[in-house]
Ligand code: C2E
């Protein structure tokens with residue numbers, strides 16, 4: 001036996017060897033008994049008993065081996081088992097060999113024959129029973145046949161050699177037989193073992209596949225060739241909710257909800273190749289589920305279709321997550337309304353649609369009035385809550401073809417699609433919507449049990465086939481909104497073309513003028529005021545000039561209102577004061593300027609009311625070491641009516657310092673004359689619009705005359721502004737005006753030019 005084979009083969013060979021022990025032990029023992037019986041009368045009993053005892057002991061030994069191995073084949077190592085087998089074989093052979101030499105009487109042919117037949121029979125049996133261990137067989141055969149060969153050799157003088165030779169031929173023959181049988185048996189065992197191994201492997205891999213199938217977190221579905229479900233793993237059961245028992249033999253349609261899914265299986269069938277796609281299905285509880293399917297047709301080597309297999313992953317959560325992200329990108333977090341991005345997209349679509357259809361569409365720009373106040377006083381959380389409620393209330397009233405979005409802050413936009421082919425009608429509809437919307441929000445909103453009333457201003461623009469883009473359309477609505485705010489809020493206005501030009505110019509100027517502060521673009525000019533009778537120079541008015549690199553010279557009539565609409569005027573006003581004072585000081589030092597001449601400086605309402613103004617003026621007077629009596633502030637009537645008491649305090653303060661005041665553009669404002677008595681006013685400047693027509697009889701002349709009489713009455717100095725002709729001058733002289741300012745005498749001039757005039 002080769003103990004070098006695989007452990008299993010060696011083990012199987014040992015099994016083959018020991019399996020035959022019972023039959024060989026019993027047949028051997030039977031032959032022992034037969035011979036004992038035959039020899040009983042011819043051999044002394046002691047010898048027989050002794051031989052029988054040896055044979056019995058060997059048999060017991062052999063049987064014990066068999067019994068032990070049957071119970072536990074691993075009790076000994078394979079090599080040990082073989083050695084025991086060798087020992088028992090040799091012992092068996094020996095008692096048979098000894099028996100022939102010493103037990104059988106050589107002269108009794110019958111006894112001899114019985115014994116020899118038994119021995120040769122046993123040897124030929126052993127050649128097969130011990131074939132798996134040729135070494136044992138050899139030991140057995142030699143130990144029982146060698147004595148026999150000696151015996152045969154001595155039996156006859158003539159044939160001794162022949163018998164001896166025949167005996168060894170027999171030994172050789174048995175040896176070959178044993179080897180051949182052993183080889184075949186071993187081959188058989190090798191095959192059996194490898195077959196058994198293959199079988200075990202197959203079972204193991206099948207079990208593994210089963211484990212995969214059952215334990216996979218992916219839904220796994222096996223279909224037969226007609227696309228009927230054959231197997232369905234627990235993951236598939238948990239995705240779709242059906243246990244395997246309920247789904248067996250079902251076709252795909254059982255799970256599908258839409259045509260896309262049906263198409264998927266149709267293509268899988270036709271295409272005969274692997275196919276992956278997203279498929280929507282229905283679950284057992286009626287809920288929807290979206291899955292990623294990857295399916296493959298299964299074919300054997302010859303191309304015969306055996307069925308299909310599908311891997312299914314539930315991607316509902318992922319899709320939901322993706323939808324959430326998309327939602328966040330296009331919807332406002334506070335109100336859940338579409339956001340700016342969404343609105344632009346929608347507006348773009350609508351604008352390209354109106355190019356083809358007859359109807360107008362409209363955009364309403366909605367802004368909550370004074371929302372900032374609410375936000376500041378209630379806090380942002382409640383502010384947000386208010387926006388939410390506002391949005392919800394509007395949203396609930398939306399009709400088809402209406403899209404409401406939040407642009408940010410308290411700005412909302414409403415897109416009205418498909419209004420009417422007629423512009424006027426469309427405008428009327430949009431106006432109605434705006435009005436309805438304003439009515440809708442009149443009902444108070446409730447925040448923490450407190451009612452809050454809201455109003456909103458709306459700007460509307462209409463469009464049909466237009467060359468504008470989305471942001472221009474929104475800009476138009478925004479400009480219209482701007483107008484609504486100007487009209488006092490809580491109203492709606494329509495966009496008009498000239499609005500945009502004005503507003504654009506306004507924006508450009510605002511941006512540029514902001515940058516001009518602190519640059520060299522501003523400068524001052526001075527327009528002389530002279531005695532209307534003697535033409536003697538009595539003073540001058542400072543006028544601001546702005547020369548912008550891009551816009552060129554911009555009239556103060558245009559940019560001053562823009563500065564006044566923001567706090568920029570305070571900064572610029574300060575600059576004007578500083579430079580005027582500086583210039584005045586220069587003239588004073590050059591002895592060109594002296595009392596009672598005054599330099600008039602225009603002061604805007606915002607500037608005058610600025611809490612720091614008095615302090616600033618005082619500081620500048622100190623800085624330039626100027627006497628306040630050289631200064632006159634020009635203010636307009638409008639500022640006086642804003643807050644008479646407050647203005648009165650400021651004016652009194654300056655008056656007590658010695659600064660004079662003149663009312664600019666007198667006659668164009670509110671003209672409530674009572675303030676003239678209360679306030680420290682020194683000069684009235686008659687507006688140019690009255691001077692223009694003062695020469696001809698009429699209203700303007702009447703107004704000029706009455707202003708002049710007020711001046712006489714109250715002891716005020718009168719200045720006629722914008723005097724351009726001698727005729728005007730003569731008329732004003734005749735009516736008793738004091739001073740003249742206008743092109744007739746001089747345009748506003750640079751400081752150096754005025755210096756020349758002053759020195760003459
Ligand atoms: P205003 O105070 O009424 O200034 C008089 C305006 O009439 C000046 O225009 C002046 O150039 C112009 N004017 C004077 N005489 C004549 C004339 O005979 N014919 C005509 N056609 N016009 C004459 P300007 O300089 O364009 O100033 C316009 C307005 O800008 C001023 O009106 C004033 O309200 C404002 N402004 C100018 N400079 C300042 C400033 O430094 N501060 C403030 N707050 N406003 C200023």
Ligand code: CA
Nearest residue numbers: 541602634664
């Ligand atoms: Ca003025």
Ligand code: CA
Nearest residue numbers: 664665685721
């Ligand atoms: Ca004026």
